[in-house]
Amino acid sequence: MNSKNITIIGGGNLGSSIAKGLVQSGLLKPEQITVTNLELHLIQHLKDEIGVNITTNNLEAINNSQIVIVAVKPTVARILLNEIKEPLQKGKQVLISVISGIKIQDLEDILVDVPVIRAMPNTAIAIQESMTALSFNEKGLEHKDEVVEIFDQLGATMIIPESQMPAATVLASCGIAFALRFMRAASQGGIEIGLSSKQSLEVAAQIMKGASKLIIENGTHPEPEIDKVTTPLGVTIKSLNKMEHEGFSSSLVQGVVSGHKKILETES
Template identity: 50%
Template sequence: MSAKKIAIIGGGNLGSAIAQGLLKSGFSKAGDITVTKRNTSTLKELREAGVRIETDNDIAIREAEIIVVALKPYNVREVLQEFRGSFDPAKHILISVVTGVSIDDLEHVVPGMPVVRAMPNTAIAIQESITCIAHKHATEEQIRYIKTMFDQLGATVSIDEKLMDAATVLGACGIAYALRYIRANIQGGIEIGFDVRTASLIAAQTVKGAAELLIRENRHPEEEIDKVTTPKGCTIAGLNEMEHQGFSSSLIKGITASYNKIVKD
């Protein structure tokens, strides 16, 4: 599969993370990646790594083959509308990572361009994203290319577009939920005697180990929990207290609150 030139329109948190992942994975050479932003001062590290930094979206789009749109939901239509003339359906593949804006909406703004929606998370910077992909009119060949690209940046799963908002919550917002869980563990760890660095390492590596048990061994969480909960032991005492305080319930309510925020906005 020959390497294609990639333009990332909107070099903010996610756009920059995608560029970092592309570089780290070796999927793209630095010179084949262009990142656009109006104020480019925050993109110093990418520039130093050889990534092309542009303020002109027209140039970036025309010179690339893959266009990743990483703009905010409130200005994506306006910006794409402005640059609709820069797109060439015979040359370009358009990928939107924008939350809550449908394929139909975007294809309406840029007529003739099939749009693929992708929902990665910020761990894409270190090739550890889960990226959900949905499409309607893209060709098999285009989808194969996009999947190969995101496979280099973590794991990918193809979903129906109607699940894209749910994917945003579980996968993209999920990074923040998981980090807050780890932070709470660090706070607890300090209270029971660890310094912050040691508590952070133990908490983060423990979460990584738990996740790997599910991913690598394909286990169900409760099967693994059963192995830890010694009868009359400290694990079940702690777990039950967490549940009395609404642990699982608070997470489920948080997930549905995030979801409702997307679908009601």
């Protein structure tokens, strides 16, 4: 893996986050990574900050790489894929798509006989804390170990059937926004009860980190951990019951379900 070059087509938020995560993980050297974008000035910061190669020439970048990550918007995906299909079909590159809503079959319809992997990370990939779901076509499975190695360096990975990708997209990718909205709301509550804005945000961020590590490292379910701090007649249970009365859990569940329906509509 350390001898291979990677091209990331599309230097937006997600593409840039992947580049930063790969460099920070130490899996690849900056000079092994090339990021492309139609407007070079939009990715100049990547060259300045982490030293990766940047270019507007997709074909040249692909020809110099063994792994190609496509991170463009769904609206331009098919046009882009048709532009790059010839070198991909002639070469031996592995294509990893992080394009939301574009199925493996859609990719195979354009890219004949190309190893294809569909990946759905989130923006925490920039700090190597993504939750990334992976699905493979038959040829892509031949490269499973090296693809998992890449994304394991950038957080945690989960291999799933593609039929579960819409659900993984909502919970893993959109879920970052859900968690951050909870953090913001909790910090606003902290301000109302007397903490400064800075103090409230620091506390809210740390409690989310601590809660996550309790579940990940102990392998427990949230409820036993909640029980540890909900004493009879106590403050925690009073607060939780008020939140549930106002629809806390229900609104979150409905938000996740609503997002899933939206994705299914987009993919149909």
